[in-house]
Amino acid sequence: MTSFASEIEQAIATVRADVARLHAELVRYGLVVWTGGNVSGRVRVSAEGDRDLFVIKPSGVGYDHLAPANMILCDLDGAVIPGTPGSDRAPSSDTAAHAYVYRNMPEVGGVVHTHSDYAVAWAARGEEIPCVITAMADEFGGPIPVGPFAIIGDDSIGRGIVQTLRGHRSRAVLMQNHGPFTIGVDAADAVKAAVMVEDAARTVHLAREAGPLIPIPQEAIDRLYQRYQNVYGQSADTRR
Numbered sequence: 001m002t003s004f005a006s007e008i009e010q011a012i013a014t015v016r017a018d019v020a021r022l023h024a025e026l027v028r029y030g031l032v033v034w035t036g037g038n039v040s041g042r043v044r045v046s047a048e049g050d051r052d053l054f055v056i057k058p059s060g061v062g063y064d065h066l067a068p069a070n071m072i073l074c075d076l077d078g079a080v081i082p083g084t085p086g087s088d089r090a091p092s093s094d095t096a097a098h099a100y101v102y103r104n105m106p107e108v109g110g111v112v113h114t115h116s117d118y119a120v121a122w123a124a125r126g127e128e129i130p131c132v133i134t135a136m137a138d139e140f141g142g143p144i145p146v147g148p149f150a151i152i153g154d155d156s157i158g159r160g161i162v163q164t165l166r167g168h169r170s171r172a173v174l175m176q177n178h179g180p181f182t183i184g185v186d187a188a189d190a191v192k193a194a195v196m197v198e199d200a201a202r203t204v205h206l207a208r209e210a211g212p213l214i215p216i217p218q219e220a221i222d223r224l225y226q227r228y229q230n231v232y233g234q235s236a237d238t239r240r
Contacts, residue, residue: 002083008045015041015055015187016068016085022191023057023066029195031114035060038092041187042102042109043073049106052076056098058089076103078155093152100158101183105166110187112194115179118201122146123174129197129204132213136204137221138228139196141169149176157181169225172197 004012019041026032026039040056055071072086078099080087092098098111122129122144129144131137136144147164150156161181164173171193172182180197184190207213216224 002081008043011043011045012053012055012073013068015043016071016073018187019055019057019071020066020068022187023063025191026112026114026194027063029116029198031116031194031198032063033115035062037114038094038098038112039187039191040092040095040098040111044109049102050076052102052106053081054098054102056092056095058086059092061089074099094157096153096155097158097161097181100155101161104158104162105183107185108183110184110190112182112184112187112190113179114194114198116194116198116201118205119172119174119180119198120178121205122201123176123179126176128174129201130213131216131221132207133200133203134216134224135196136200137216137224138232139193140172140200141225141229142221144170144172144174144180144197144200147173147175147181150178152178 019039022039026037038057040054043053045051045053054074056074057066058070058072070086072089072091073081073084074091074095075081076099078095080091094113101108101111126146128146131143145164145168147160150160157175160175161173171184172180174180182190182193182197184193
């Protein structure tokens with residue numbers, strides 16, 4: 001069995017539990033079908049992030065059968081860590097994409113991929129979701145961009161995610177002809193973004209079907225984003 005220092009073992013156990021639990025949120029919000037989609041979470045090992053690990057679901061396993069013990073621990077090259085729980089299974093087919101994001105965006109602590117209906121429909125058209133509702137300005141700071149077409153199996157999707165989101169306010173990208181990927185400070189934050197991108201995709205689609213969309217001025221988008229990111233909710237002192 002591969003062993004780690006006790007504090008790292010505890011961090012791995014925490015992320016395993018979080019990632020297993022958060023997959024149920026994808027089902028709860030109707031963001032996935034059958035065994036498609038995945039959540040991963042970073043395990044922070046070093047200050048530089050170069051020796052970090054991440055936890056991801058096994059490939060082709062039903063959501064009802066996911067548990068902390070069958071989540072798979074990988075290094076930042078996407079290689080399964082031998083001798084750890086779940087290491088006898090193949091990891092998600094999107095593992096290389098997640099690994100690429102973690103290697104190249106050290107601030108990211110969670111990655112999510114879903115096949116949610118409305119977001120996939122925008123991706124099938126290769127069309128970004130315009131920022132025409134305040135909830136989008138709050139959460140994404142502008143439109144939700146489209147990433148390039150890429151084939152599953154290597155890190156091509158990961159390269160497209162990083163290329164599109166690096167330096168962008170949005171925590172979601174619609175990979176063309178594929179679907180949404182979201183990032184966050186941790187796995188729960190990335191799941192929240194996945195829920196919100198589908199809500200935005202559905203709402204804006206319905207609005208456009210009813211008539212012309214009314215754009216929000218950029219100055220108002222900036223103000224809404226800054227308020228939501230820095231003022232909304234409870235302060236750190238009152239969250240304890």
